[in-house]
Every structure is written in structure tokens, then in C-alpha cells.
Amino acid sequence: MIAVAGAGLMLALTGCGDESSAGGSLKGKVYLSTAVTEDGKPKQLVPNSQVRLTFTDDGRLIASAGCNSMQSPVDTGDGKITVDREIASTAMGCDEPRHAQDGWLMKILQSEPAWKLEADRLTVTSGGTTISLTDRKSAEPDLVLDGTKWSLETVISNETASHQAGSGKAWITLNGDRVTGSTGCNELQAKVARGTGTLTFGEIATTRRACPGDAGKLEQTLLTTLKGDVSYGVDSNRLKLRAGGNGLDFTGTR
Structure with a gap:
């Protein structure tokens, strides 16, 4: 089931801006978190969870932090990740730690965090929080079809x-x-x-x-x-x- 955090979901965001100053394009790529810091100190995510950011070819961001999936139209111009203030989210029942982690990630995405891309490594920064991520194709290469159980x-x-x-x-x-x-x-x-x-x-x-x-x-x-x-x-x-x-x-x- 999809729930909307707020009164409604905008159909599009305007002002595409320029991605080149931040290191390239994010469109069509998936990134998985490798580390999180808050005020310079490591932040431990809920066990067996990670941040996953998917930037679709049609201009949406699909994000998750271990339980629910949230999505919104996204503008990545000018080195900022700008999403709708009313991010759509699934409404699966989560244990309290993962529920809180979902809220933490949503708050970061709604804060217009800065991003920087260096090769296959993406850094997302909001205030004192930094999320380090790696291109999914590098972090988790596709298994070969043949010979795999x-x-x-x-x-x-x-x-x-x-x-x-x-x-x-x-x-x-x-x-x-x-x-x-x-x-x-x-x-x-x-x-x-x-x-x-x-x-x-x-x-x-x-x-x-x-x-x-x-x-x-x-x-x-x-x-x-x-x-x-x-x-x-x-x-x-x-x-x-x-x-x-x-x-x-x-x-x-x-």
C-alpha cells in the first residue's frame, strides 16, 4: 500500500539545473550505503539494513533504509537533491528501530542535501550527516545466469x-x-x-x-x-x- 506523507504528491519538479559541477549524472543508477557519519562520528544503522537510493531514468528517486520504500520526483541540479516535500511511502509495518530509520532518511532527503559523485562513489551531505554510497553495480555485481542456484x-x-x-x-x-x-x-x-x-x-x-x-x-x-x-x-x-x-x-x- 502507498501512503503519502502530507496533502498530496507533486507530479513534477522544475529547474533541472546542472549536474556536472557535482561530478556527473545520477540518472539510471542505484547506490548502496557503505558508511554513515553524524558530526564526524560513525552512525550505526539497524543491523542488516542499508540506505538504497535509486535514481530512475524518468526523473524519480526511490529510496529505502531497510523497511519501507519512499519515492518522489527529483531534481539533482546544482549539486542538490531536491524532492517533493510530500514524499510518497509504502506503509508496511516495521519494528520501531527500522521505522525510526525510515523517518531519519526521509528527513535528510527533504532537507535538500548536497551530493558529490567521484567515479562510482556518491556522497550525500545534510548538516552534520554524511552518507557514503557506492554504485550498486560495483558493490553487488549481477550474478551470472548460468550455474547459479x-x-x-x-x-x-x-x-x-x-x-x-x-x-x-x-x-x-x-x-x-x-x-x-x-x-x-x-x-x-x-x-x-x-x-x-x-x-x-x-x-x-x-x-x-x-x-x-x-x-x-x-x-x-x-x-x-x-x-x-x-x-x-x-x-x-x-x-x-x-x-x-x-x-x-x-x-x-x-
Whole structure:
């Protein structure tokens, strides 16, 4: 669900300015935090969290600090990050430390922080707070499609994401023109052809173990999605497969 912090969301920001004085363009790039300091002292983020800033090609900033995702039109001209005062945010329930960290990041983004880009390193500064970030492609290079064990994480049904019972046991590995894996209940294998951004799965053969209840439902979902033409994309350690409004998200092991 998307909530808006304030009365409404501006559709656009004006005054693009010049990015060259700050080191280049941020558009189309994703940055991950490597360190945070406040008044010259290290600030520890919530364990297993980091700041993620995505500057989209269509002029938006999508940001997160470990729980909710927030977004706004963005102007990065004149060495400043300028967002709408009423940043849109998802409204997932977070524990108190991550909820507070979301608010901390939103406050920084709304303060028109300064930014500086040096090679693949981005520095964002607001008052006494400095966030050091690295281009995601340098910090977390994309895993190769072939040879990686992709473990099922999320099932997409009519664009609604869910973590189905037993999904952690399902996985696939692609090698050339073959795919092997497990539905979480039965082993699977099939031929697969490749196109630009697409995988075409042949008829999938499985072992014949009975799969009652949730295991059977998950197996049917997996086999139905891995059928015919499926678009795919690898982003860091994630493989996304999509067929119409349905899909599967996998996590690879580095």
C-alpha cells in the first residue's frame, strides 16, 4: 500500500539545473550505503539494513533504509537533491528501530542535501550527516545466469507478491539449454531456449512424488509459470521471471 506523507504528491519538479559541477549524472543508477557519519562520528544503522537510493531514468528517486520504500520526483541540479516535500511511502509495518530509520532518511532527503559523485562513489551531505554510497553495480555485481542456484523467494500473482509456504525448498539452475531444479517436492528438468531478455521453457519433466497441500499448490504455481515464453532479468543476486501478471522471484547464492 502507498501512503503519502502530507496533502498530496507533486507530479513534477522544475529547474533541472546542472549536474556536472557535482561530478556527473545520477540518472539510471542505484547506490548502496557503505558508511554513515553524524558530526564526524560513525552512525550505526539497524543491523542488516542499508540506505538504497535509486535514481530512475524518468526523473524519480526511490529510496529505502531497510523497511519501507519512499519515492518522489527529483531534481539533482546544482549539486542538490531536491524532492517533493510530500514524499510518497509504502506503509508496511516495521519494528520501531527500522521505522525510526525510515523517518531519519526521509528527513535528510527533504532537507535538500548536497551530493558529490567521484567515479562510482556518491556522497550525500545534510548538516552534520554524511552518507557514503557506492554504485550498486560495483558493490553487488549481477550474478551470472548460468550455474547459479536460484532459490525461490517470492511468487507474483496478478502483480501481488507473496511468500508461499515451502517456497524456500524450490530452486532452479540454468546451464546452457537445460534447466534443472526442484519444485520443493519433486525434482524437475527441461530444455530451455534463450532470446533477448526471454527464456522459452520446453515441457518440464518431474519425478512423481505425491505433493499434498501447500507443497502441491506451490509445485503447480512453479510449473505453470515456467511454461513457454518468460521474460527474465538479473539484478544483483535476484532473478526475476515474468509471464503476464504472474512471476517468480529467486535469490541466487554468491
